Amino acid sequence: MPVIVHEEKCTGCKLCVAACPYTVISMQEEKAVLLPGCTYCGACIDTCEFGAITFEDFQGRLCMDVALFKGTHVFIEHDNQTASKVSLELLGKARGLADEFSRQGKDQLVTAILIGYELGDMADELIAYGADHVIVVNDESFKMYRTDIYTKAIVQIAGVKKPEILLFGATAQGRDLAPRIASRLRTGLTADCTALEICKDEGILLQTKPAFGGNMMVTIACPDNRPQMATVRPGVMKKYPRDPDKIGTKEVMKIDLDENDFIIHIRDIMASTKKHVKLEDAEIIVAGGHGVNNQQGLKILETLSDELGAELGASRAAVDEGWIGQDHQIGQTGKTVQPDLYIACGISGSLQHLAGISQSKYIIAINTDRKAPIVSASDVTFIGDLFQIVPVLKDKIREYKKRTD
Amino acid sequence: MNIIVTVKQVPDTHEVKIDPKTGALIREGVPSIINPEDKNAIEEALRLKKSSDDGEVTVLSMGPLQAESTLREALSMGVDRAILVSDRAFAGADTLATSYTLSMAIKKIERYDLILCGSQTIDGETGQVGPQLAEWLDLPQATHAEEINIQGNLVTVKSNFDSVTRVMEMKTPALITVSNRINKPRYKHMNKVLRAYRDKAVVTWSKEDLKLNPIRIGLNGSPTWVRKTFVHSHSRDGIVVEKPAANCAEDILDFILEKALLKL
Ligand SMILES: Cc1cc2nc3c(=O)[nH]c(=O)nc-3n(C[C@H](O)[C@H](O)[C@H](O)COP(=O)(O)OP(=O)(O)OC[C@H]3O[C@@H](n4cnc5c(N)ncnc54)[C@H](O)[C@@H]3O)c2cc1C
Ligand SMILES: Nc1ncnc2c1ncn2[C@@H]1O[C@H](COP(=O)(O)O)[C@@H](O)[C@H]1O
Numbered sequence: 001m002p003v004i005v006h007e008e009k010c011t012g013c014k015l016c017v018a019a020c021p022y023t024v025i026s027m028q029e030e031k032a033v034l035l036p037g038c039t040y041c042g043a044c045i046d047t048c049e050f051g052a053i054t055f056e057d058f059q060g061r062l063c064m065d066v067a068l069f070k071g072t073h074v075f076i077e078h079d080n081q082t083a084s085k086v087s088l089e090l091l092g093k094a095r096g097l098a099d100e101f102s103r104q105g106k107d108q109l110v111t112a113i114l115i116g117y118e119l120g121d122m123a124d125e126l127i128a129y130g131a132d133h134v135i136v137v138n139d140e141s142f143k144m145y146r147t148d149i150y151t152k153a154i155v156q157i158a159g160v161k162k163p164e165i166l167l168f169g170a171t172a173q174g175r176d177l178a179p180r181i182a183s184r185l186r187t188g189l190t191a192d193c194t195a196l197e198i199c200k201d202e203g204i205l206l207q208t209k210p211a212f213g214g215n216m217m218v219t220i221a222c223p224d225n226r227p228q229m230a231t232v233r234p235g236v237m238k239k240y241p242r243d244p245d246k247i248g249t250k251e252v253m254k255i256d257l258d259e260n261d262f263i264i265h266i267r268d269i270m271a272s273t274k275k276h277v278k279l280e281d282a283e284i285i286v287a288g289g290h291g292v293n294n295q296q297g298l299k300i301l302e303t304l305s306d307e308l309g310a311e312l313g314a315s316r317a318a319v320d321e322g323w324i325g326q327d328h329q330i331g332q333t334g335k336t337v338q339p340d341l342y343i344a345c346g347i348s349g350s351l352q353h354l355a356g357i358s359q360s361k362y363i364i365a366i367n368t369d370r371k372a373p374i375v376s377a378s379d380v381t382f383i384g385d386l387f388q389i390v391p392v393l394k395d396k397i398r399e400y401k402k403r404t405d
Numbered sequence: 406m407n408i409i410v411t412v413k414q415v416p417d418t419h420e421v422k423i424d425p426k427t428g429a430l431i432r433e434g435v436p437s438i439i440n441p442e443d444k445n446a447i448e449e450a451l452r453l454k455k456s457s458d459d460g461e462v463t464v465l466s467m468g469p470l471q472a473e474s475t476l477r478e479a480l481s482m483g484v485d486r487a488i489l490v491s492d493r494a495f496a497g498a499d500t501l502a503t504s505y506t507l508s509m510a511i512k513k514i515e516r517y518d519l520i521l522c523g524s525q526t527i528d529g530e531t532g533q534v535g536p537q538l539a540e541w542l543d544l545p546q547a548t549h550a551e552e553i554n555i556q557g558n559l560v561t562v563k564s565n566f567d568s569v570t571r572v573m574e575m576k577t578p579a580l581i582t583v584s585n586r587i588n589k590p591r592y593k594h595m596n597k598v599l600r601a602y603r604d605k606a607v608v609t610w611s612k613e614d615l616k617l618n619p620i621r622i623g624l625n626g627s628p629t630w631v632r633k634t635f636v637h638s639h640s641r642d643g644i645v646v647e648k649p650a651a652n653c654a655e656d657i658l659d660f661i662l663e664k665a666l667l668k669l
Contacts, residue, residue, distance in 0.1 A: 179533035183540035188628030191531035213418035225628035388650035
């Protein structure tokens with residue numbers, strides 16, 4: 001399905017040269033000429049206003065030359081000092097995918113894309129967490145995240161490296177950036193994935209995400225376009241155990257920027273004044289739902305949570321009532337957690353809520369309703385009034401701690 | 406100030422049920438609504454229009470003909486114009502094909518200063534169409550806006566980005582996706598509802614009305630394919646304990662100690 005330039009129609013306007021992510025179009029005697037390495041992404045065809053570029057023998061569906069693409073690239077989110085947790089989780093996942101690829105007889109490298117300014121020894125850390133190779137873009141322009149030039153940088157990297165898989169955290173930043181890149185590369189993108197695996201027969205990436213408010217899981221593939229792109233929910237993948245002796249390579253890349261690339265200006269970045277809630281890292285979570293009745297009810301849970309050294313979580317119903325801040329919300333539209341123990345108090349266990357807690361090692365529920373869905377989703381359910389059980393439990397834990405002191 | 410708001414008709418996911426036998430989504434009897442955050446986008450557009458001297462708010466949707474009712478609802482909120490892009494050939498579009506088709510409709514609309522989208526739909530839940538549309542149109546973007554201010558051709562957007570709040574500035578034309586925290590959408594006004602049905606037309610554009618590249622639309626223009634849908638089983642087959650509160654508390658403590666979960 002090669003791309004052909006119809007010389008008689010080409011006006012030499014160079015729009016296609018700028019649009020080609022793989023930089024395989026050059027101008028020769030005022031006409032566009034295709035160099036080797038074209039992936040058939042079709043970006044030039046979209047851009048040409050004169051119909052001078054088309055596919056030959058087009059069969060109705062665009063199929064890129066997928067054989068040109070190799071390896072998994074992970075975009076690293078960071079604060080110029082440390083990589084975010086989800087980025088490390090993605091490196092861990094990418095390692096797992098690489099192992100699966102090598103079982104299928106394909107050797108694949110895990111590459112971290114590290115963009116920022118004054119990045120310290122972060123590249124070495126990324127290697128310790130599973131990267132084989134780190135591409136570093138170190139430039140003051142990239143000190144703060146900006147959609148415009150970060151898109152340009154990653155498209156340039158993808159154009160040169162042709163990764164088979166390109167992953168982002170499903171964070172505000174990842175979900176701002178990845179769609180823009182996917183459009184420019186003319187490829188598919190799956191949002192907010194909770195599972196990634198390699199299909200045994202076809203060797204392609206199967207990407208699973210929740211939809212319809214957690215009512216349903218959908219598995220999506222991108223068979224004919226590359227890179228296969230996904231944003232992945234924080235808290236669902238496992239980090240690779242840090243190995244300071246792991247060997248990897250580093251490569252510095254320069255991104256050519258000019259003033260027209262800066263179309264969004266950051267006027268201010270304010271850290272949220274709220275204390276950061278660390279639900280994703282918590283070993284124990286005590287969570288309250290509509291059954292806690294009011295803010296006071298949540299305070300009772302908080303005393304239990306403090307006694308256990310746990311974090312306090314909530315269902316959306318409790319958040320919507322305004323009893324607790326949104327950063328405590330767990331579930332489909334909140335956080336995904338994976339504690340050793342999840343204690344659900346006065347939570348009915350809607351699908352949307354369960355979507356965020358199903359990876360907990362143990363789930364205990366306290367609920368007055370034997371028929372609530374949380375019952376079958378828990379390891380143990382105590383049928384009873386949380387206002388009676390929780391204060392006694394707190395006292396018993398305190399006593400126990402005193403005794404063993 | 407001319408503003409285009411993209412809106413999608415979605416099933417009300419609060420009402421969606423799963424067939425326990427087949428695991429399929431039961432759509433019958435499930436009402437169709439305007440995607441909730443798209444209402445926030447409409448509300449914001451109406452607010453911004455009011456603060457400028459002239460201009461129009463246009464709502465634009467891609468979907469089956471039945472999506473017209475969604476556009477009528479938008480008209481009843483007070484928007485000036487509604488356009489439905491509808492054609493069999495658009496069926497099966499993923500976010501790349503959807504954003505492409507919308508971008509070509511917007512090119513046909515021609516005059517706009519601002520495009521507003523919802524941050525995310527409640528059916529697909531991707532939040533991708535906004536940024537992808539911005540890319541097709543080569544516009545600056547801001548996502549998850551919680552505040553928008555316009556002065557001349559400069560638009561300032563405040564967004565909550567996980568643990569930080571960002572204030573961004575860009576020149577119009579620009580695309581902004583709005584969070585549900587930006588405003589409270591108005592209820593439709595009864596008089597307006599009547600007028601929306603009587604006076605204003607929903608314009609429908611088919612494939613022939615747009616200058617489309619056939620390789621980018623519908624199923625064939627969609628790089629992603631749905632391979633499988635399924636329902637997650639959350640069942641743990643756990644035990645149920647019904648005892649006086651003090652005994653329950655005792656049991657929970659025992660459970661915690663037995664699994665060595667208590668940090669001293
Ligand atoms: C698109 C979409 C996304 C959503 N995302 C999320 C999400 O991320 N997270 C989320 O949690 N929800 C989410 N929801 C909402 C979800 O559908 C439910 O409405 C919500 O989880 C219910 O919260 P709840 O269990 O606290 O309240 P309820 O369903 O009202 O349950 C309260 C429970 O408390 C019990 N109870 C009452 N009194 C007591 C007592 N004294 N002692 C013990 N038990 C008591 C009751 O028996 C009942 O089971 C979403 C919905 C939609 C449509
Ligand atoms: N078919 C569509 N027609 C018009 N606008 C859409 C359509 N699909 C998505 N959008 C817009 O894009 C936003 C994000 O949608 P999504 O990417 O599906 O989560 C929505 O809130 C709408 O503003």
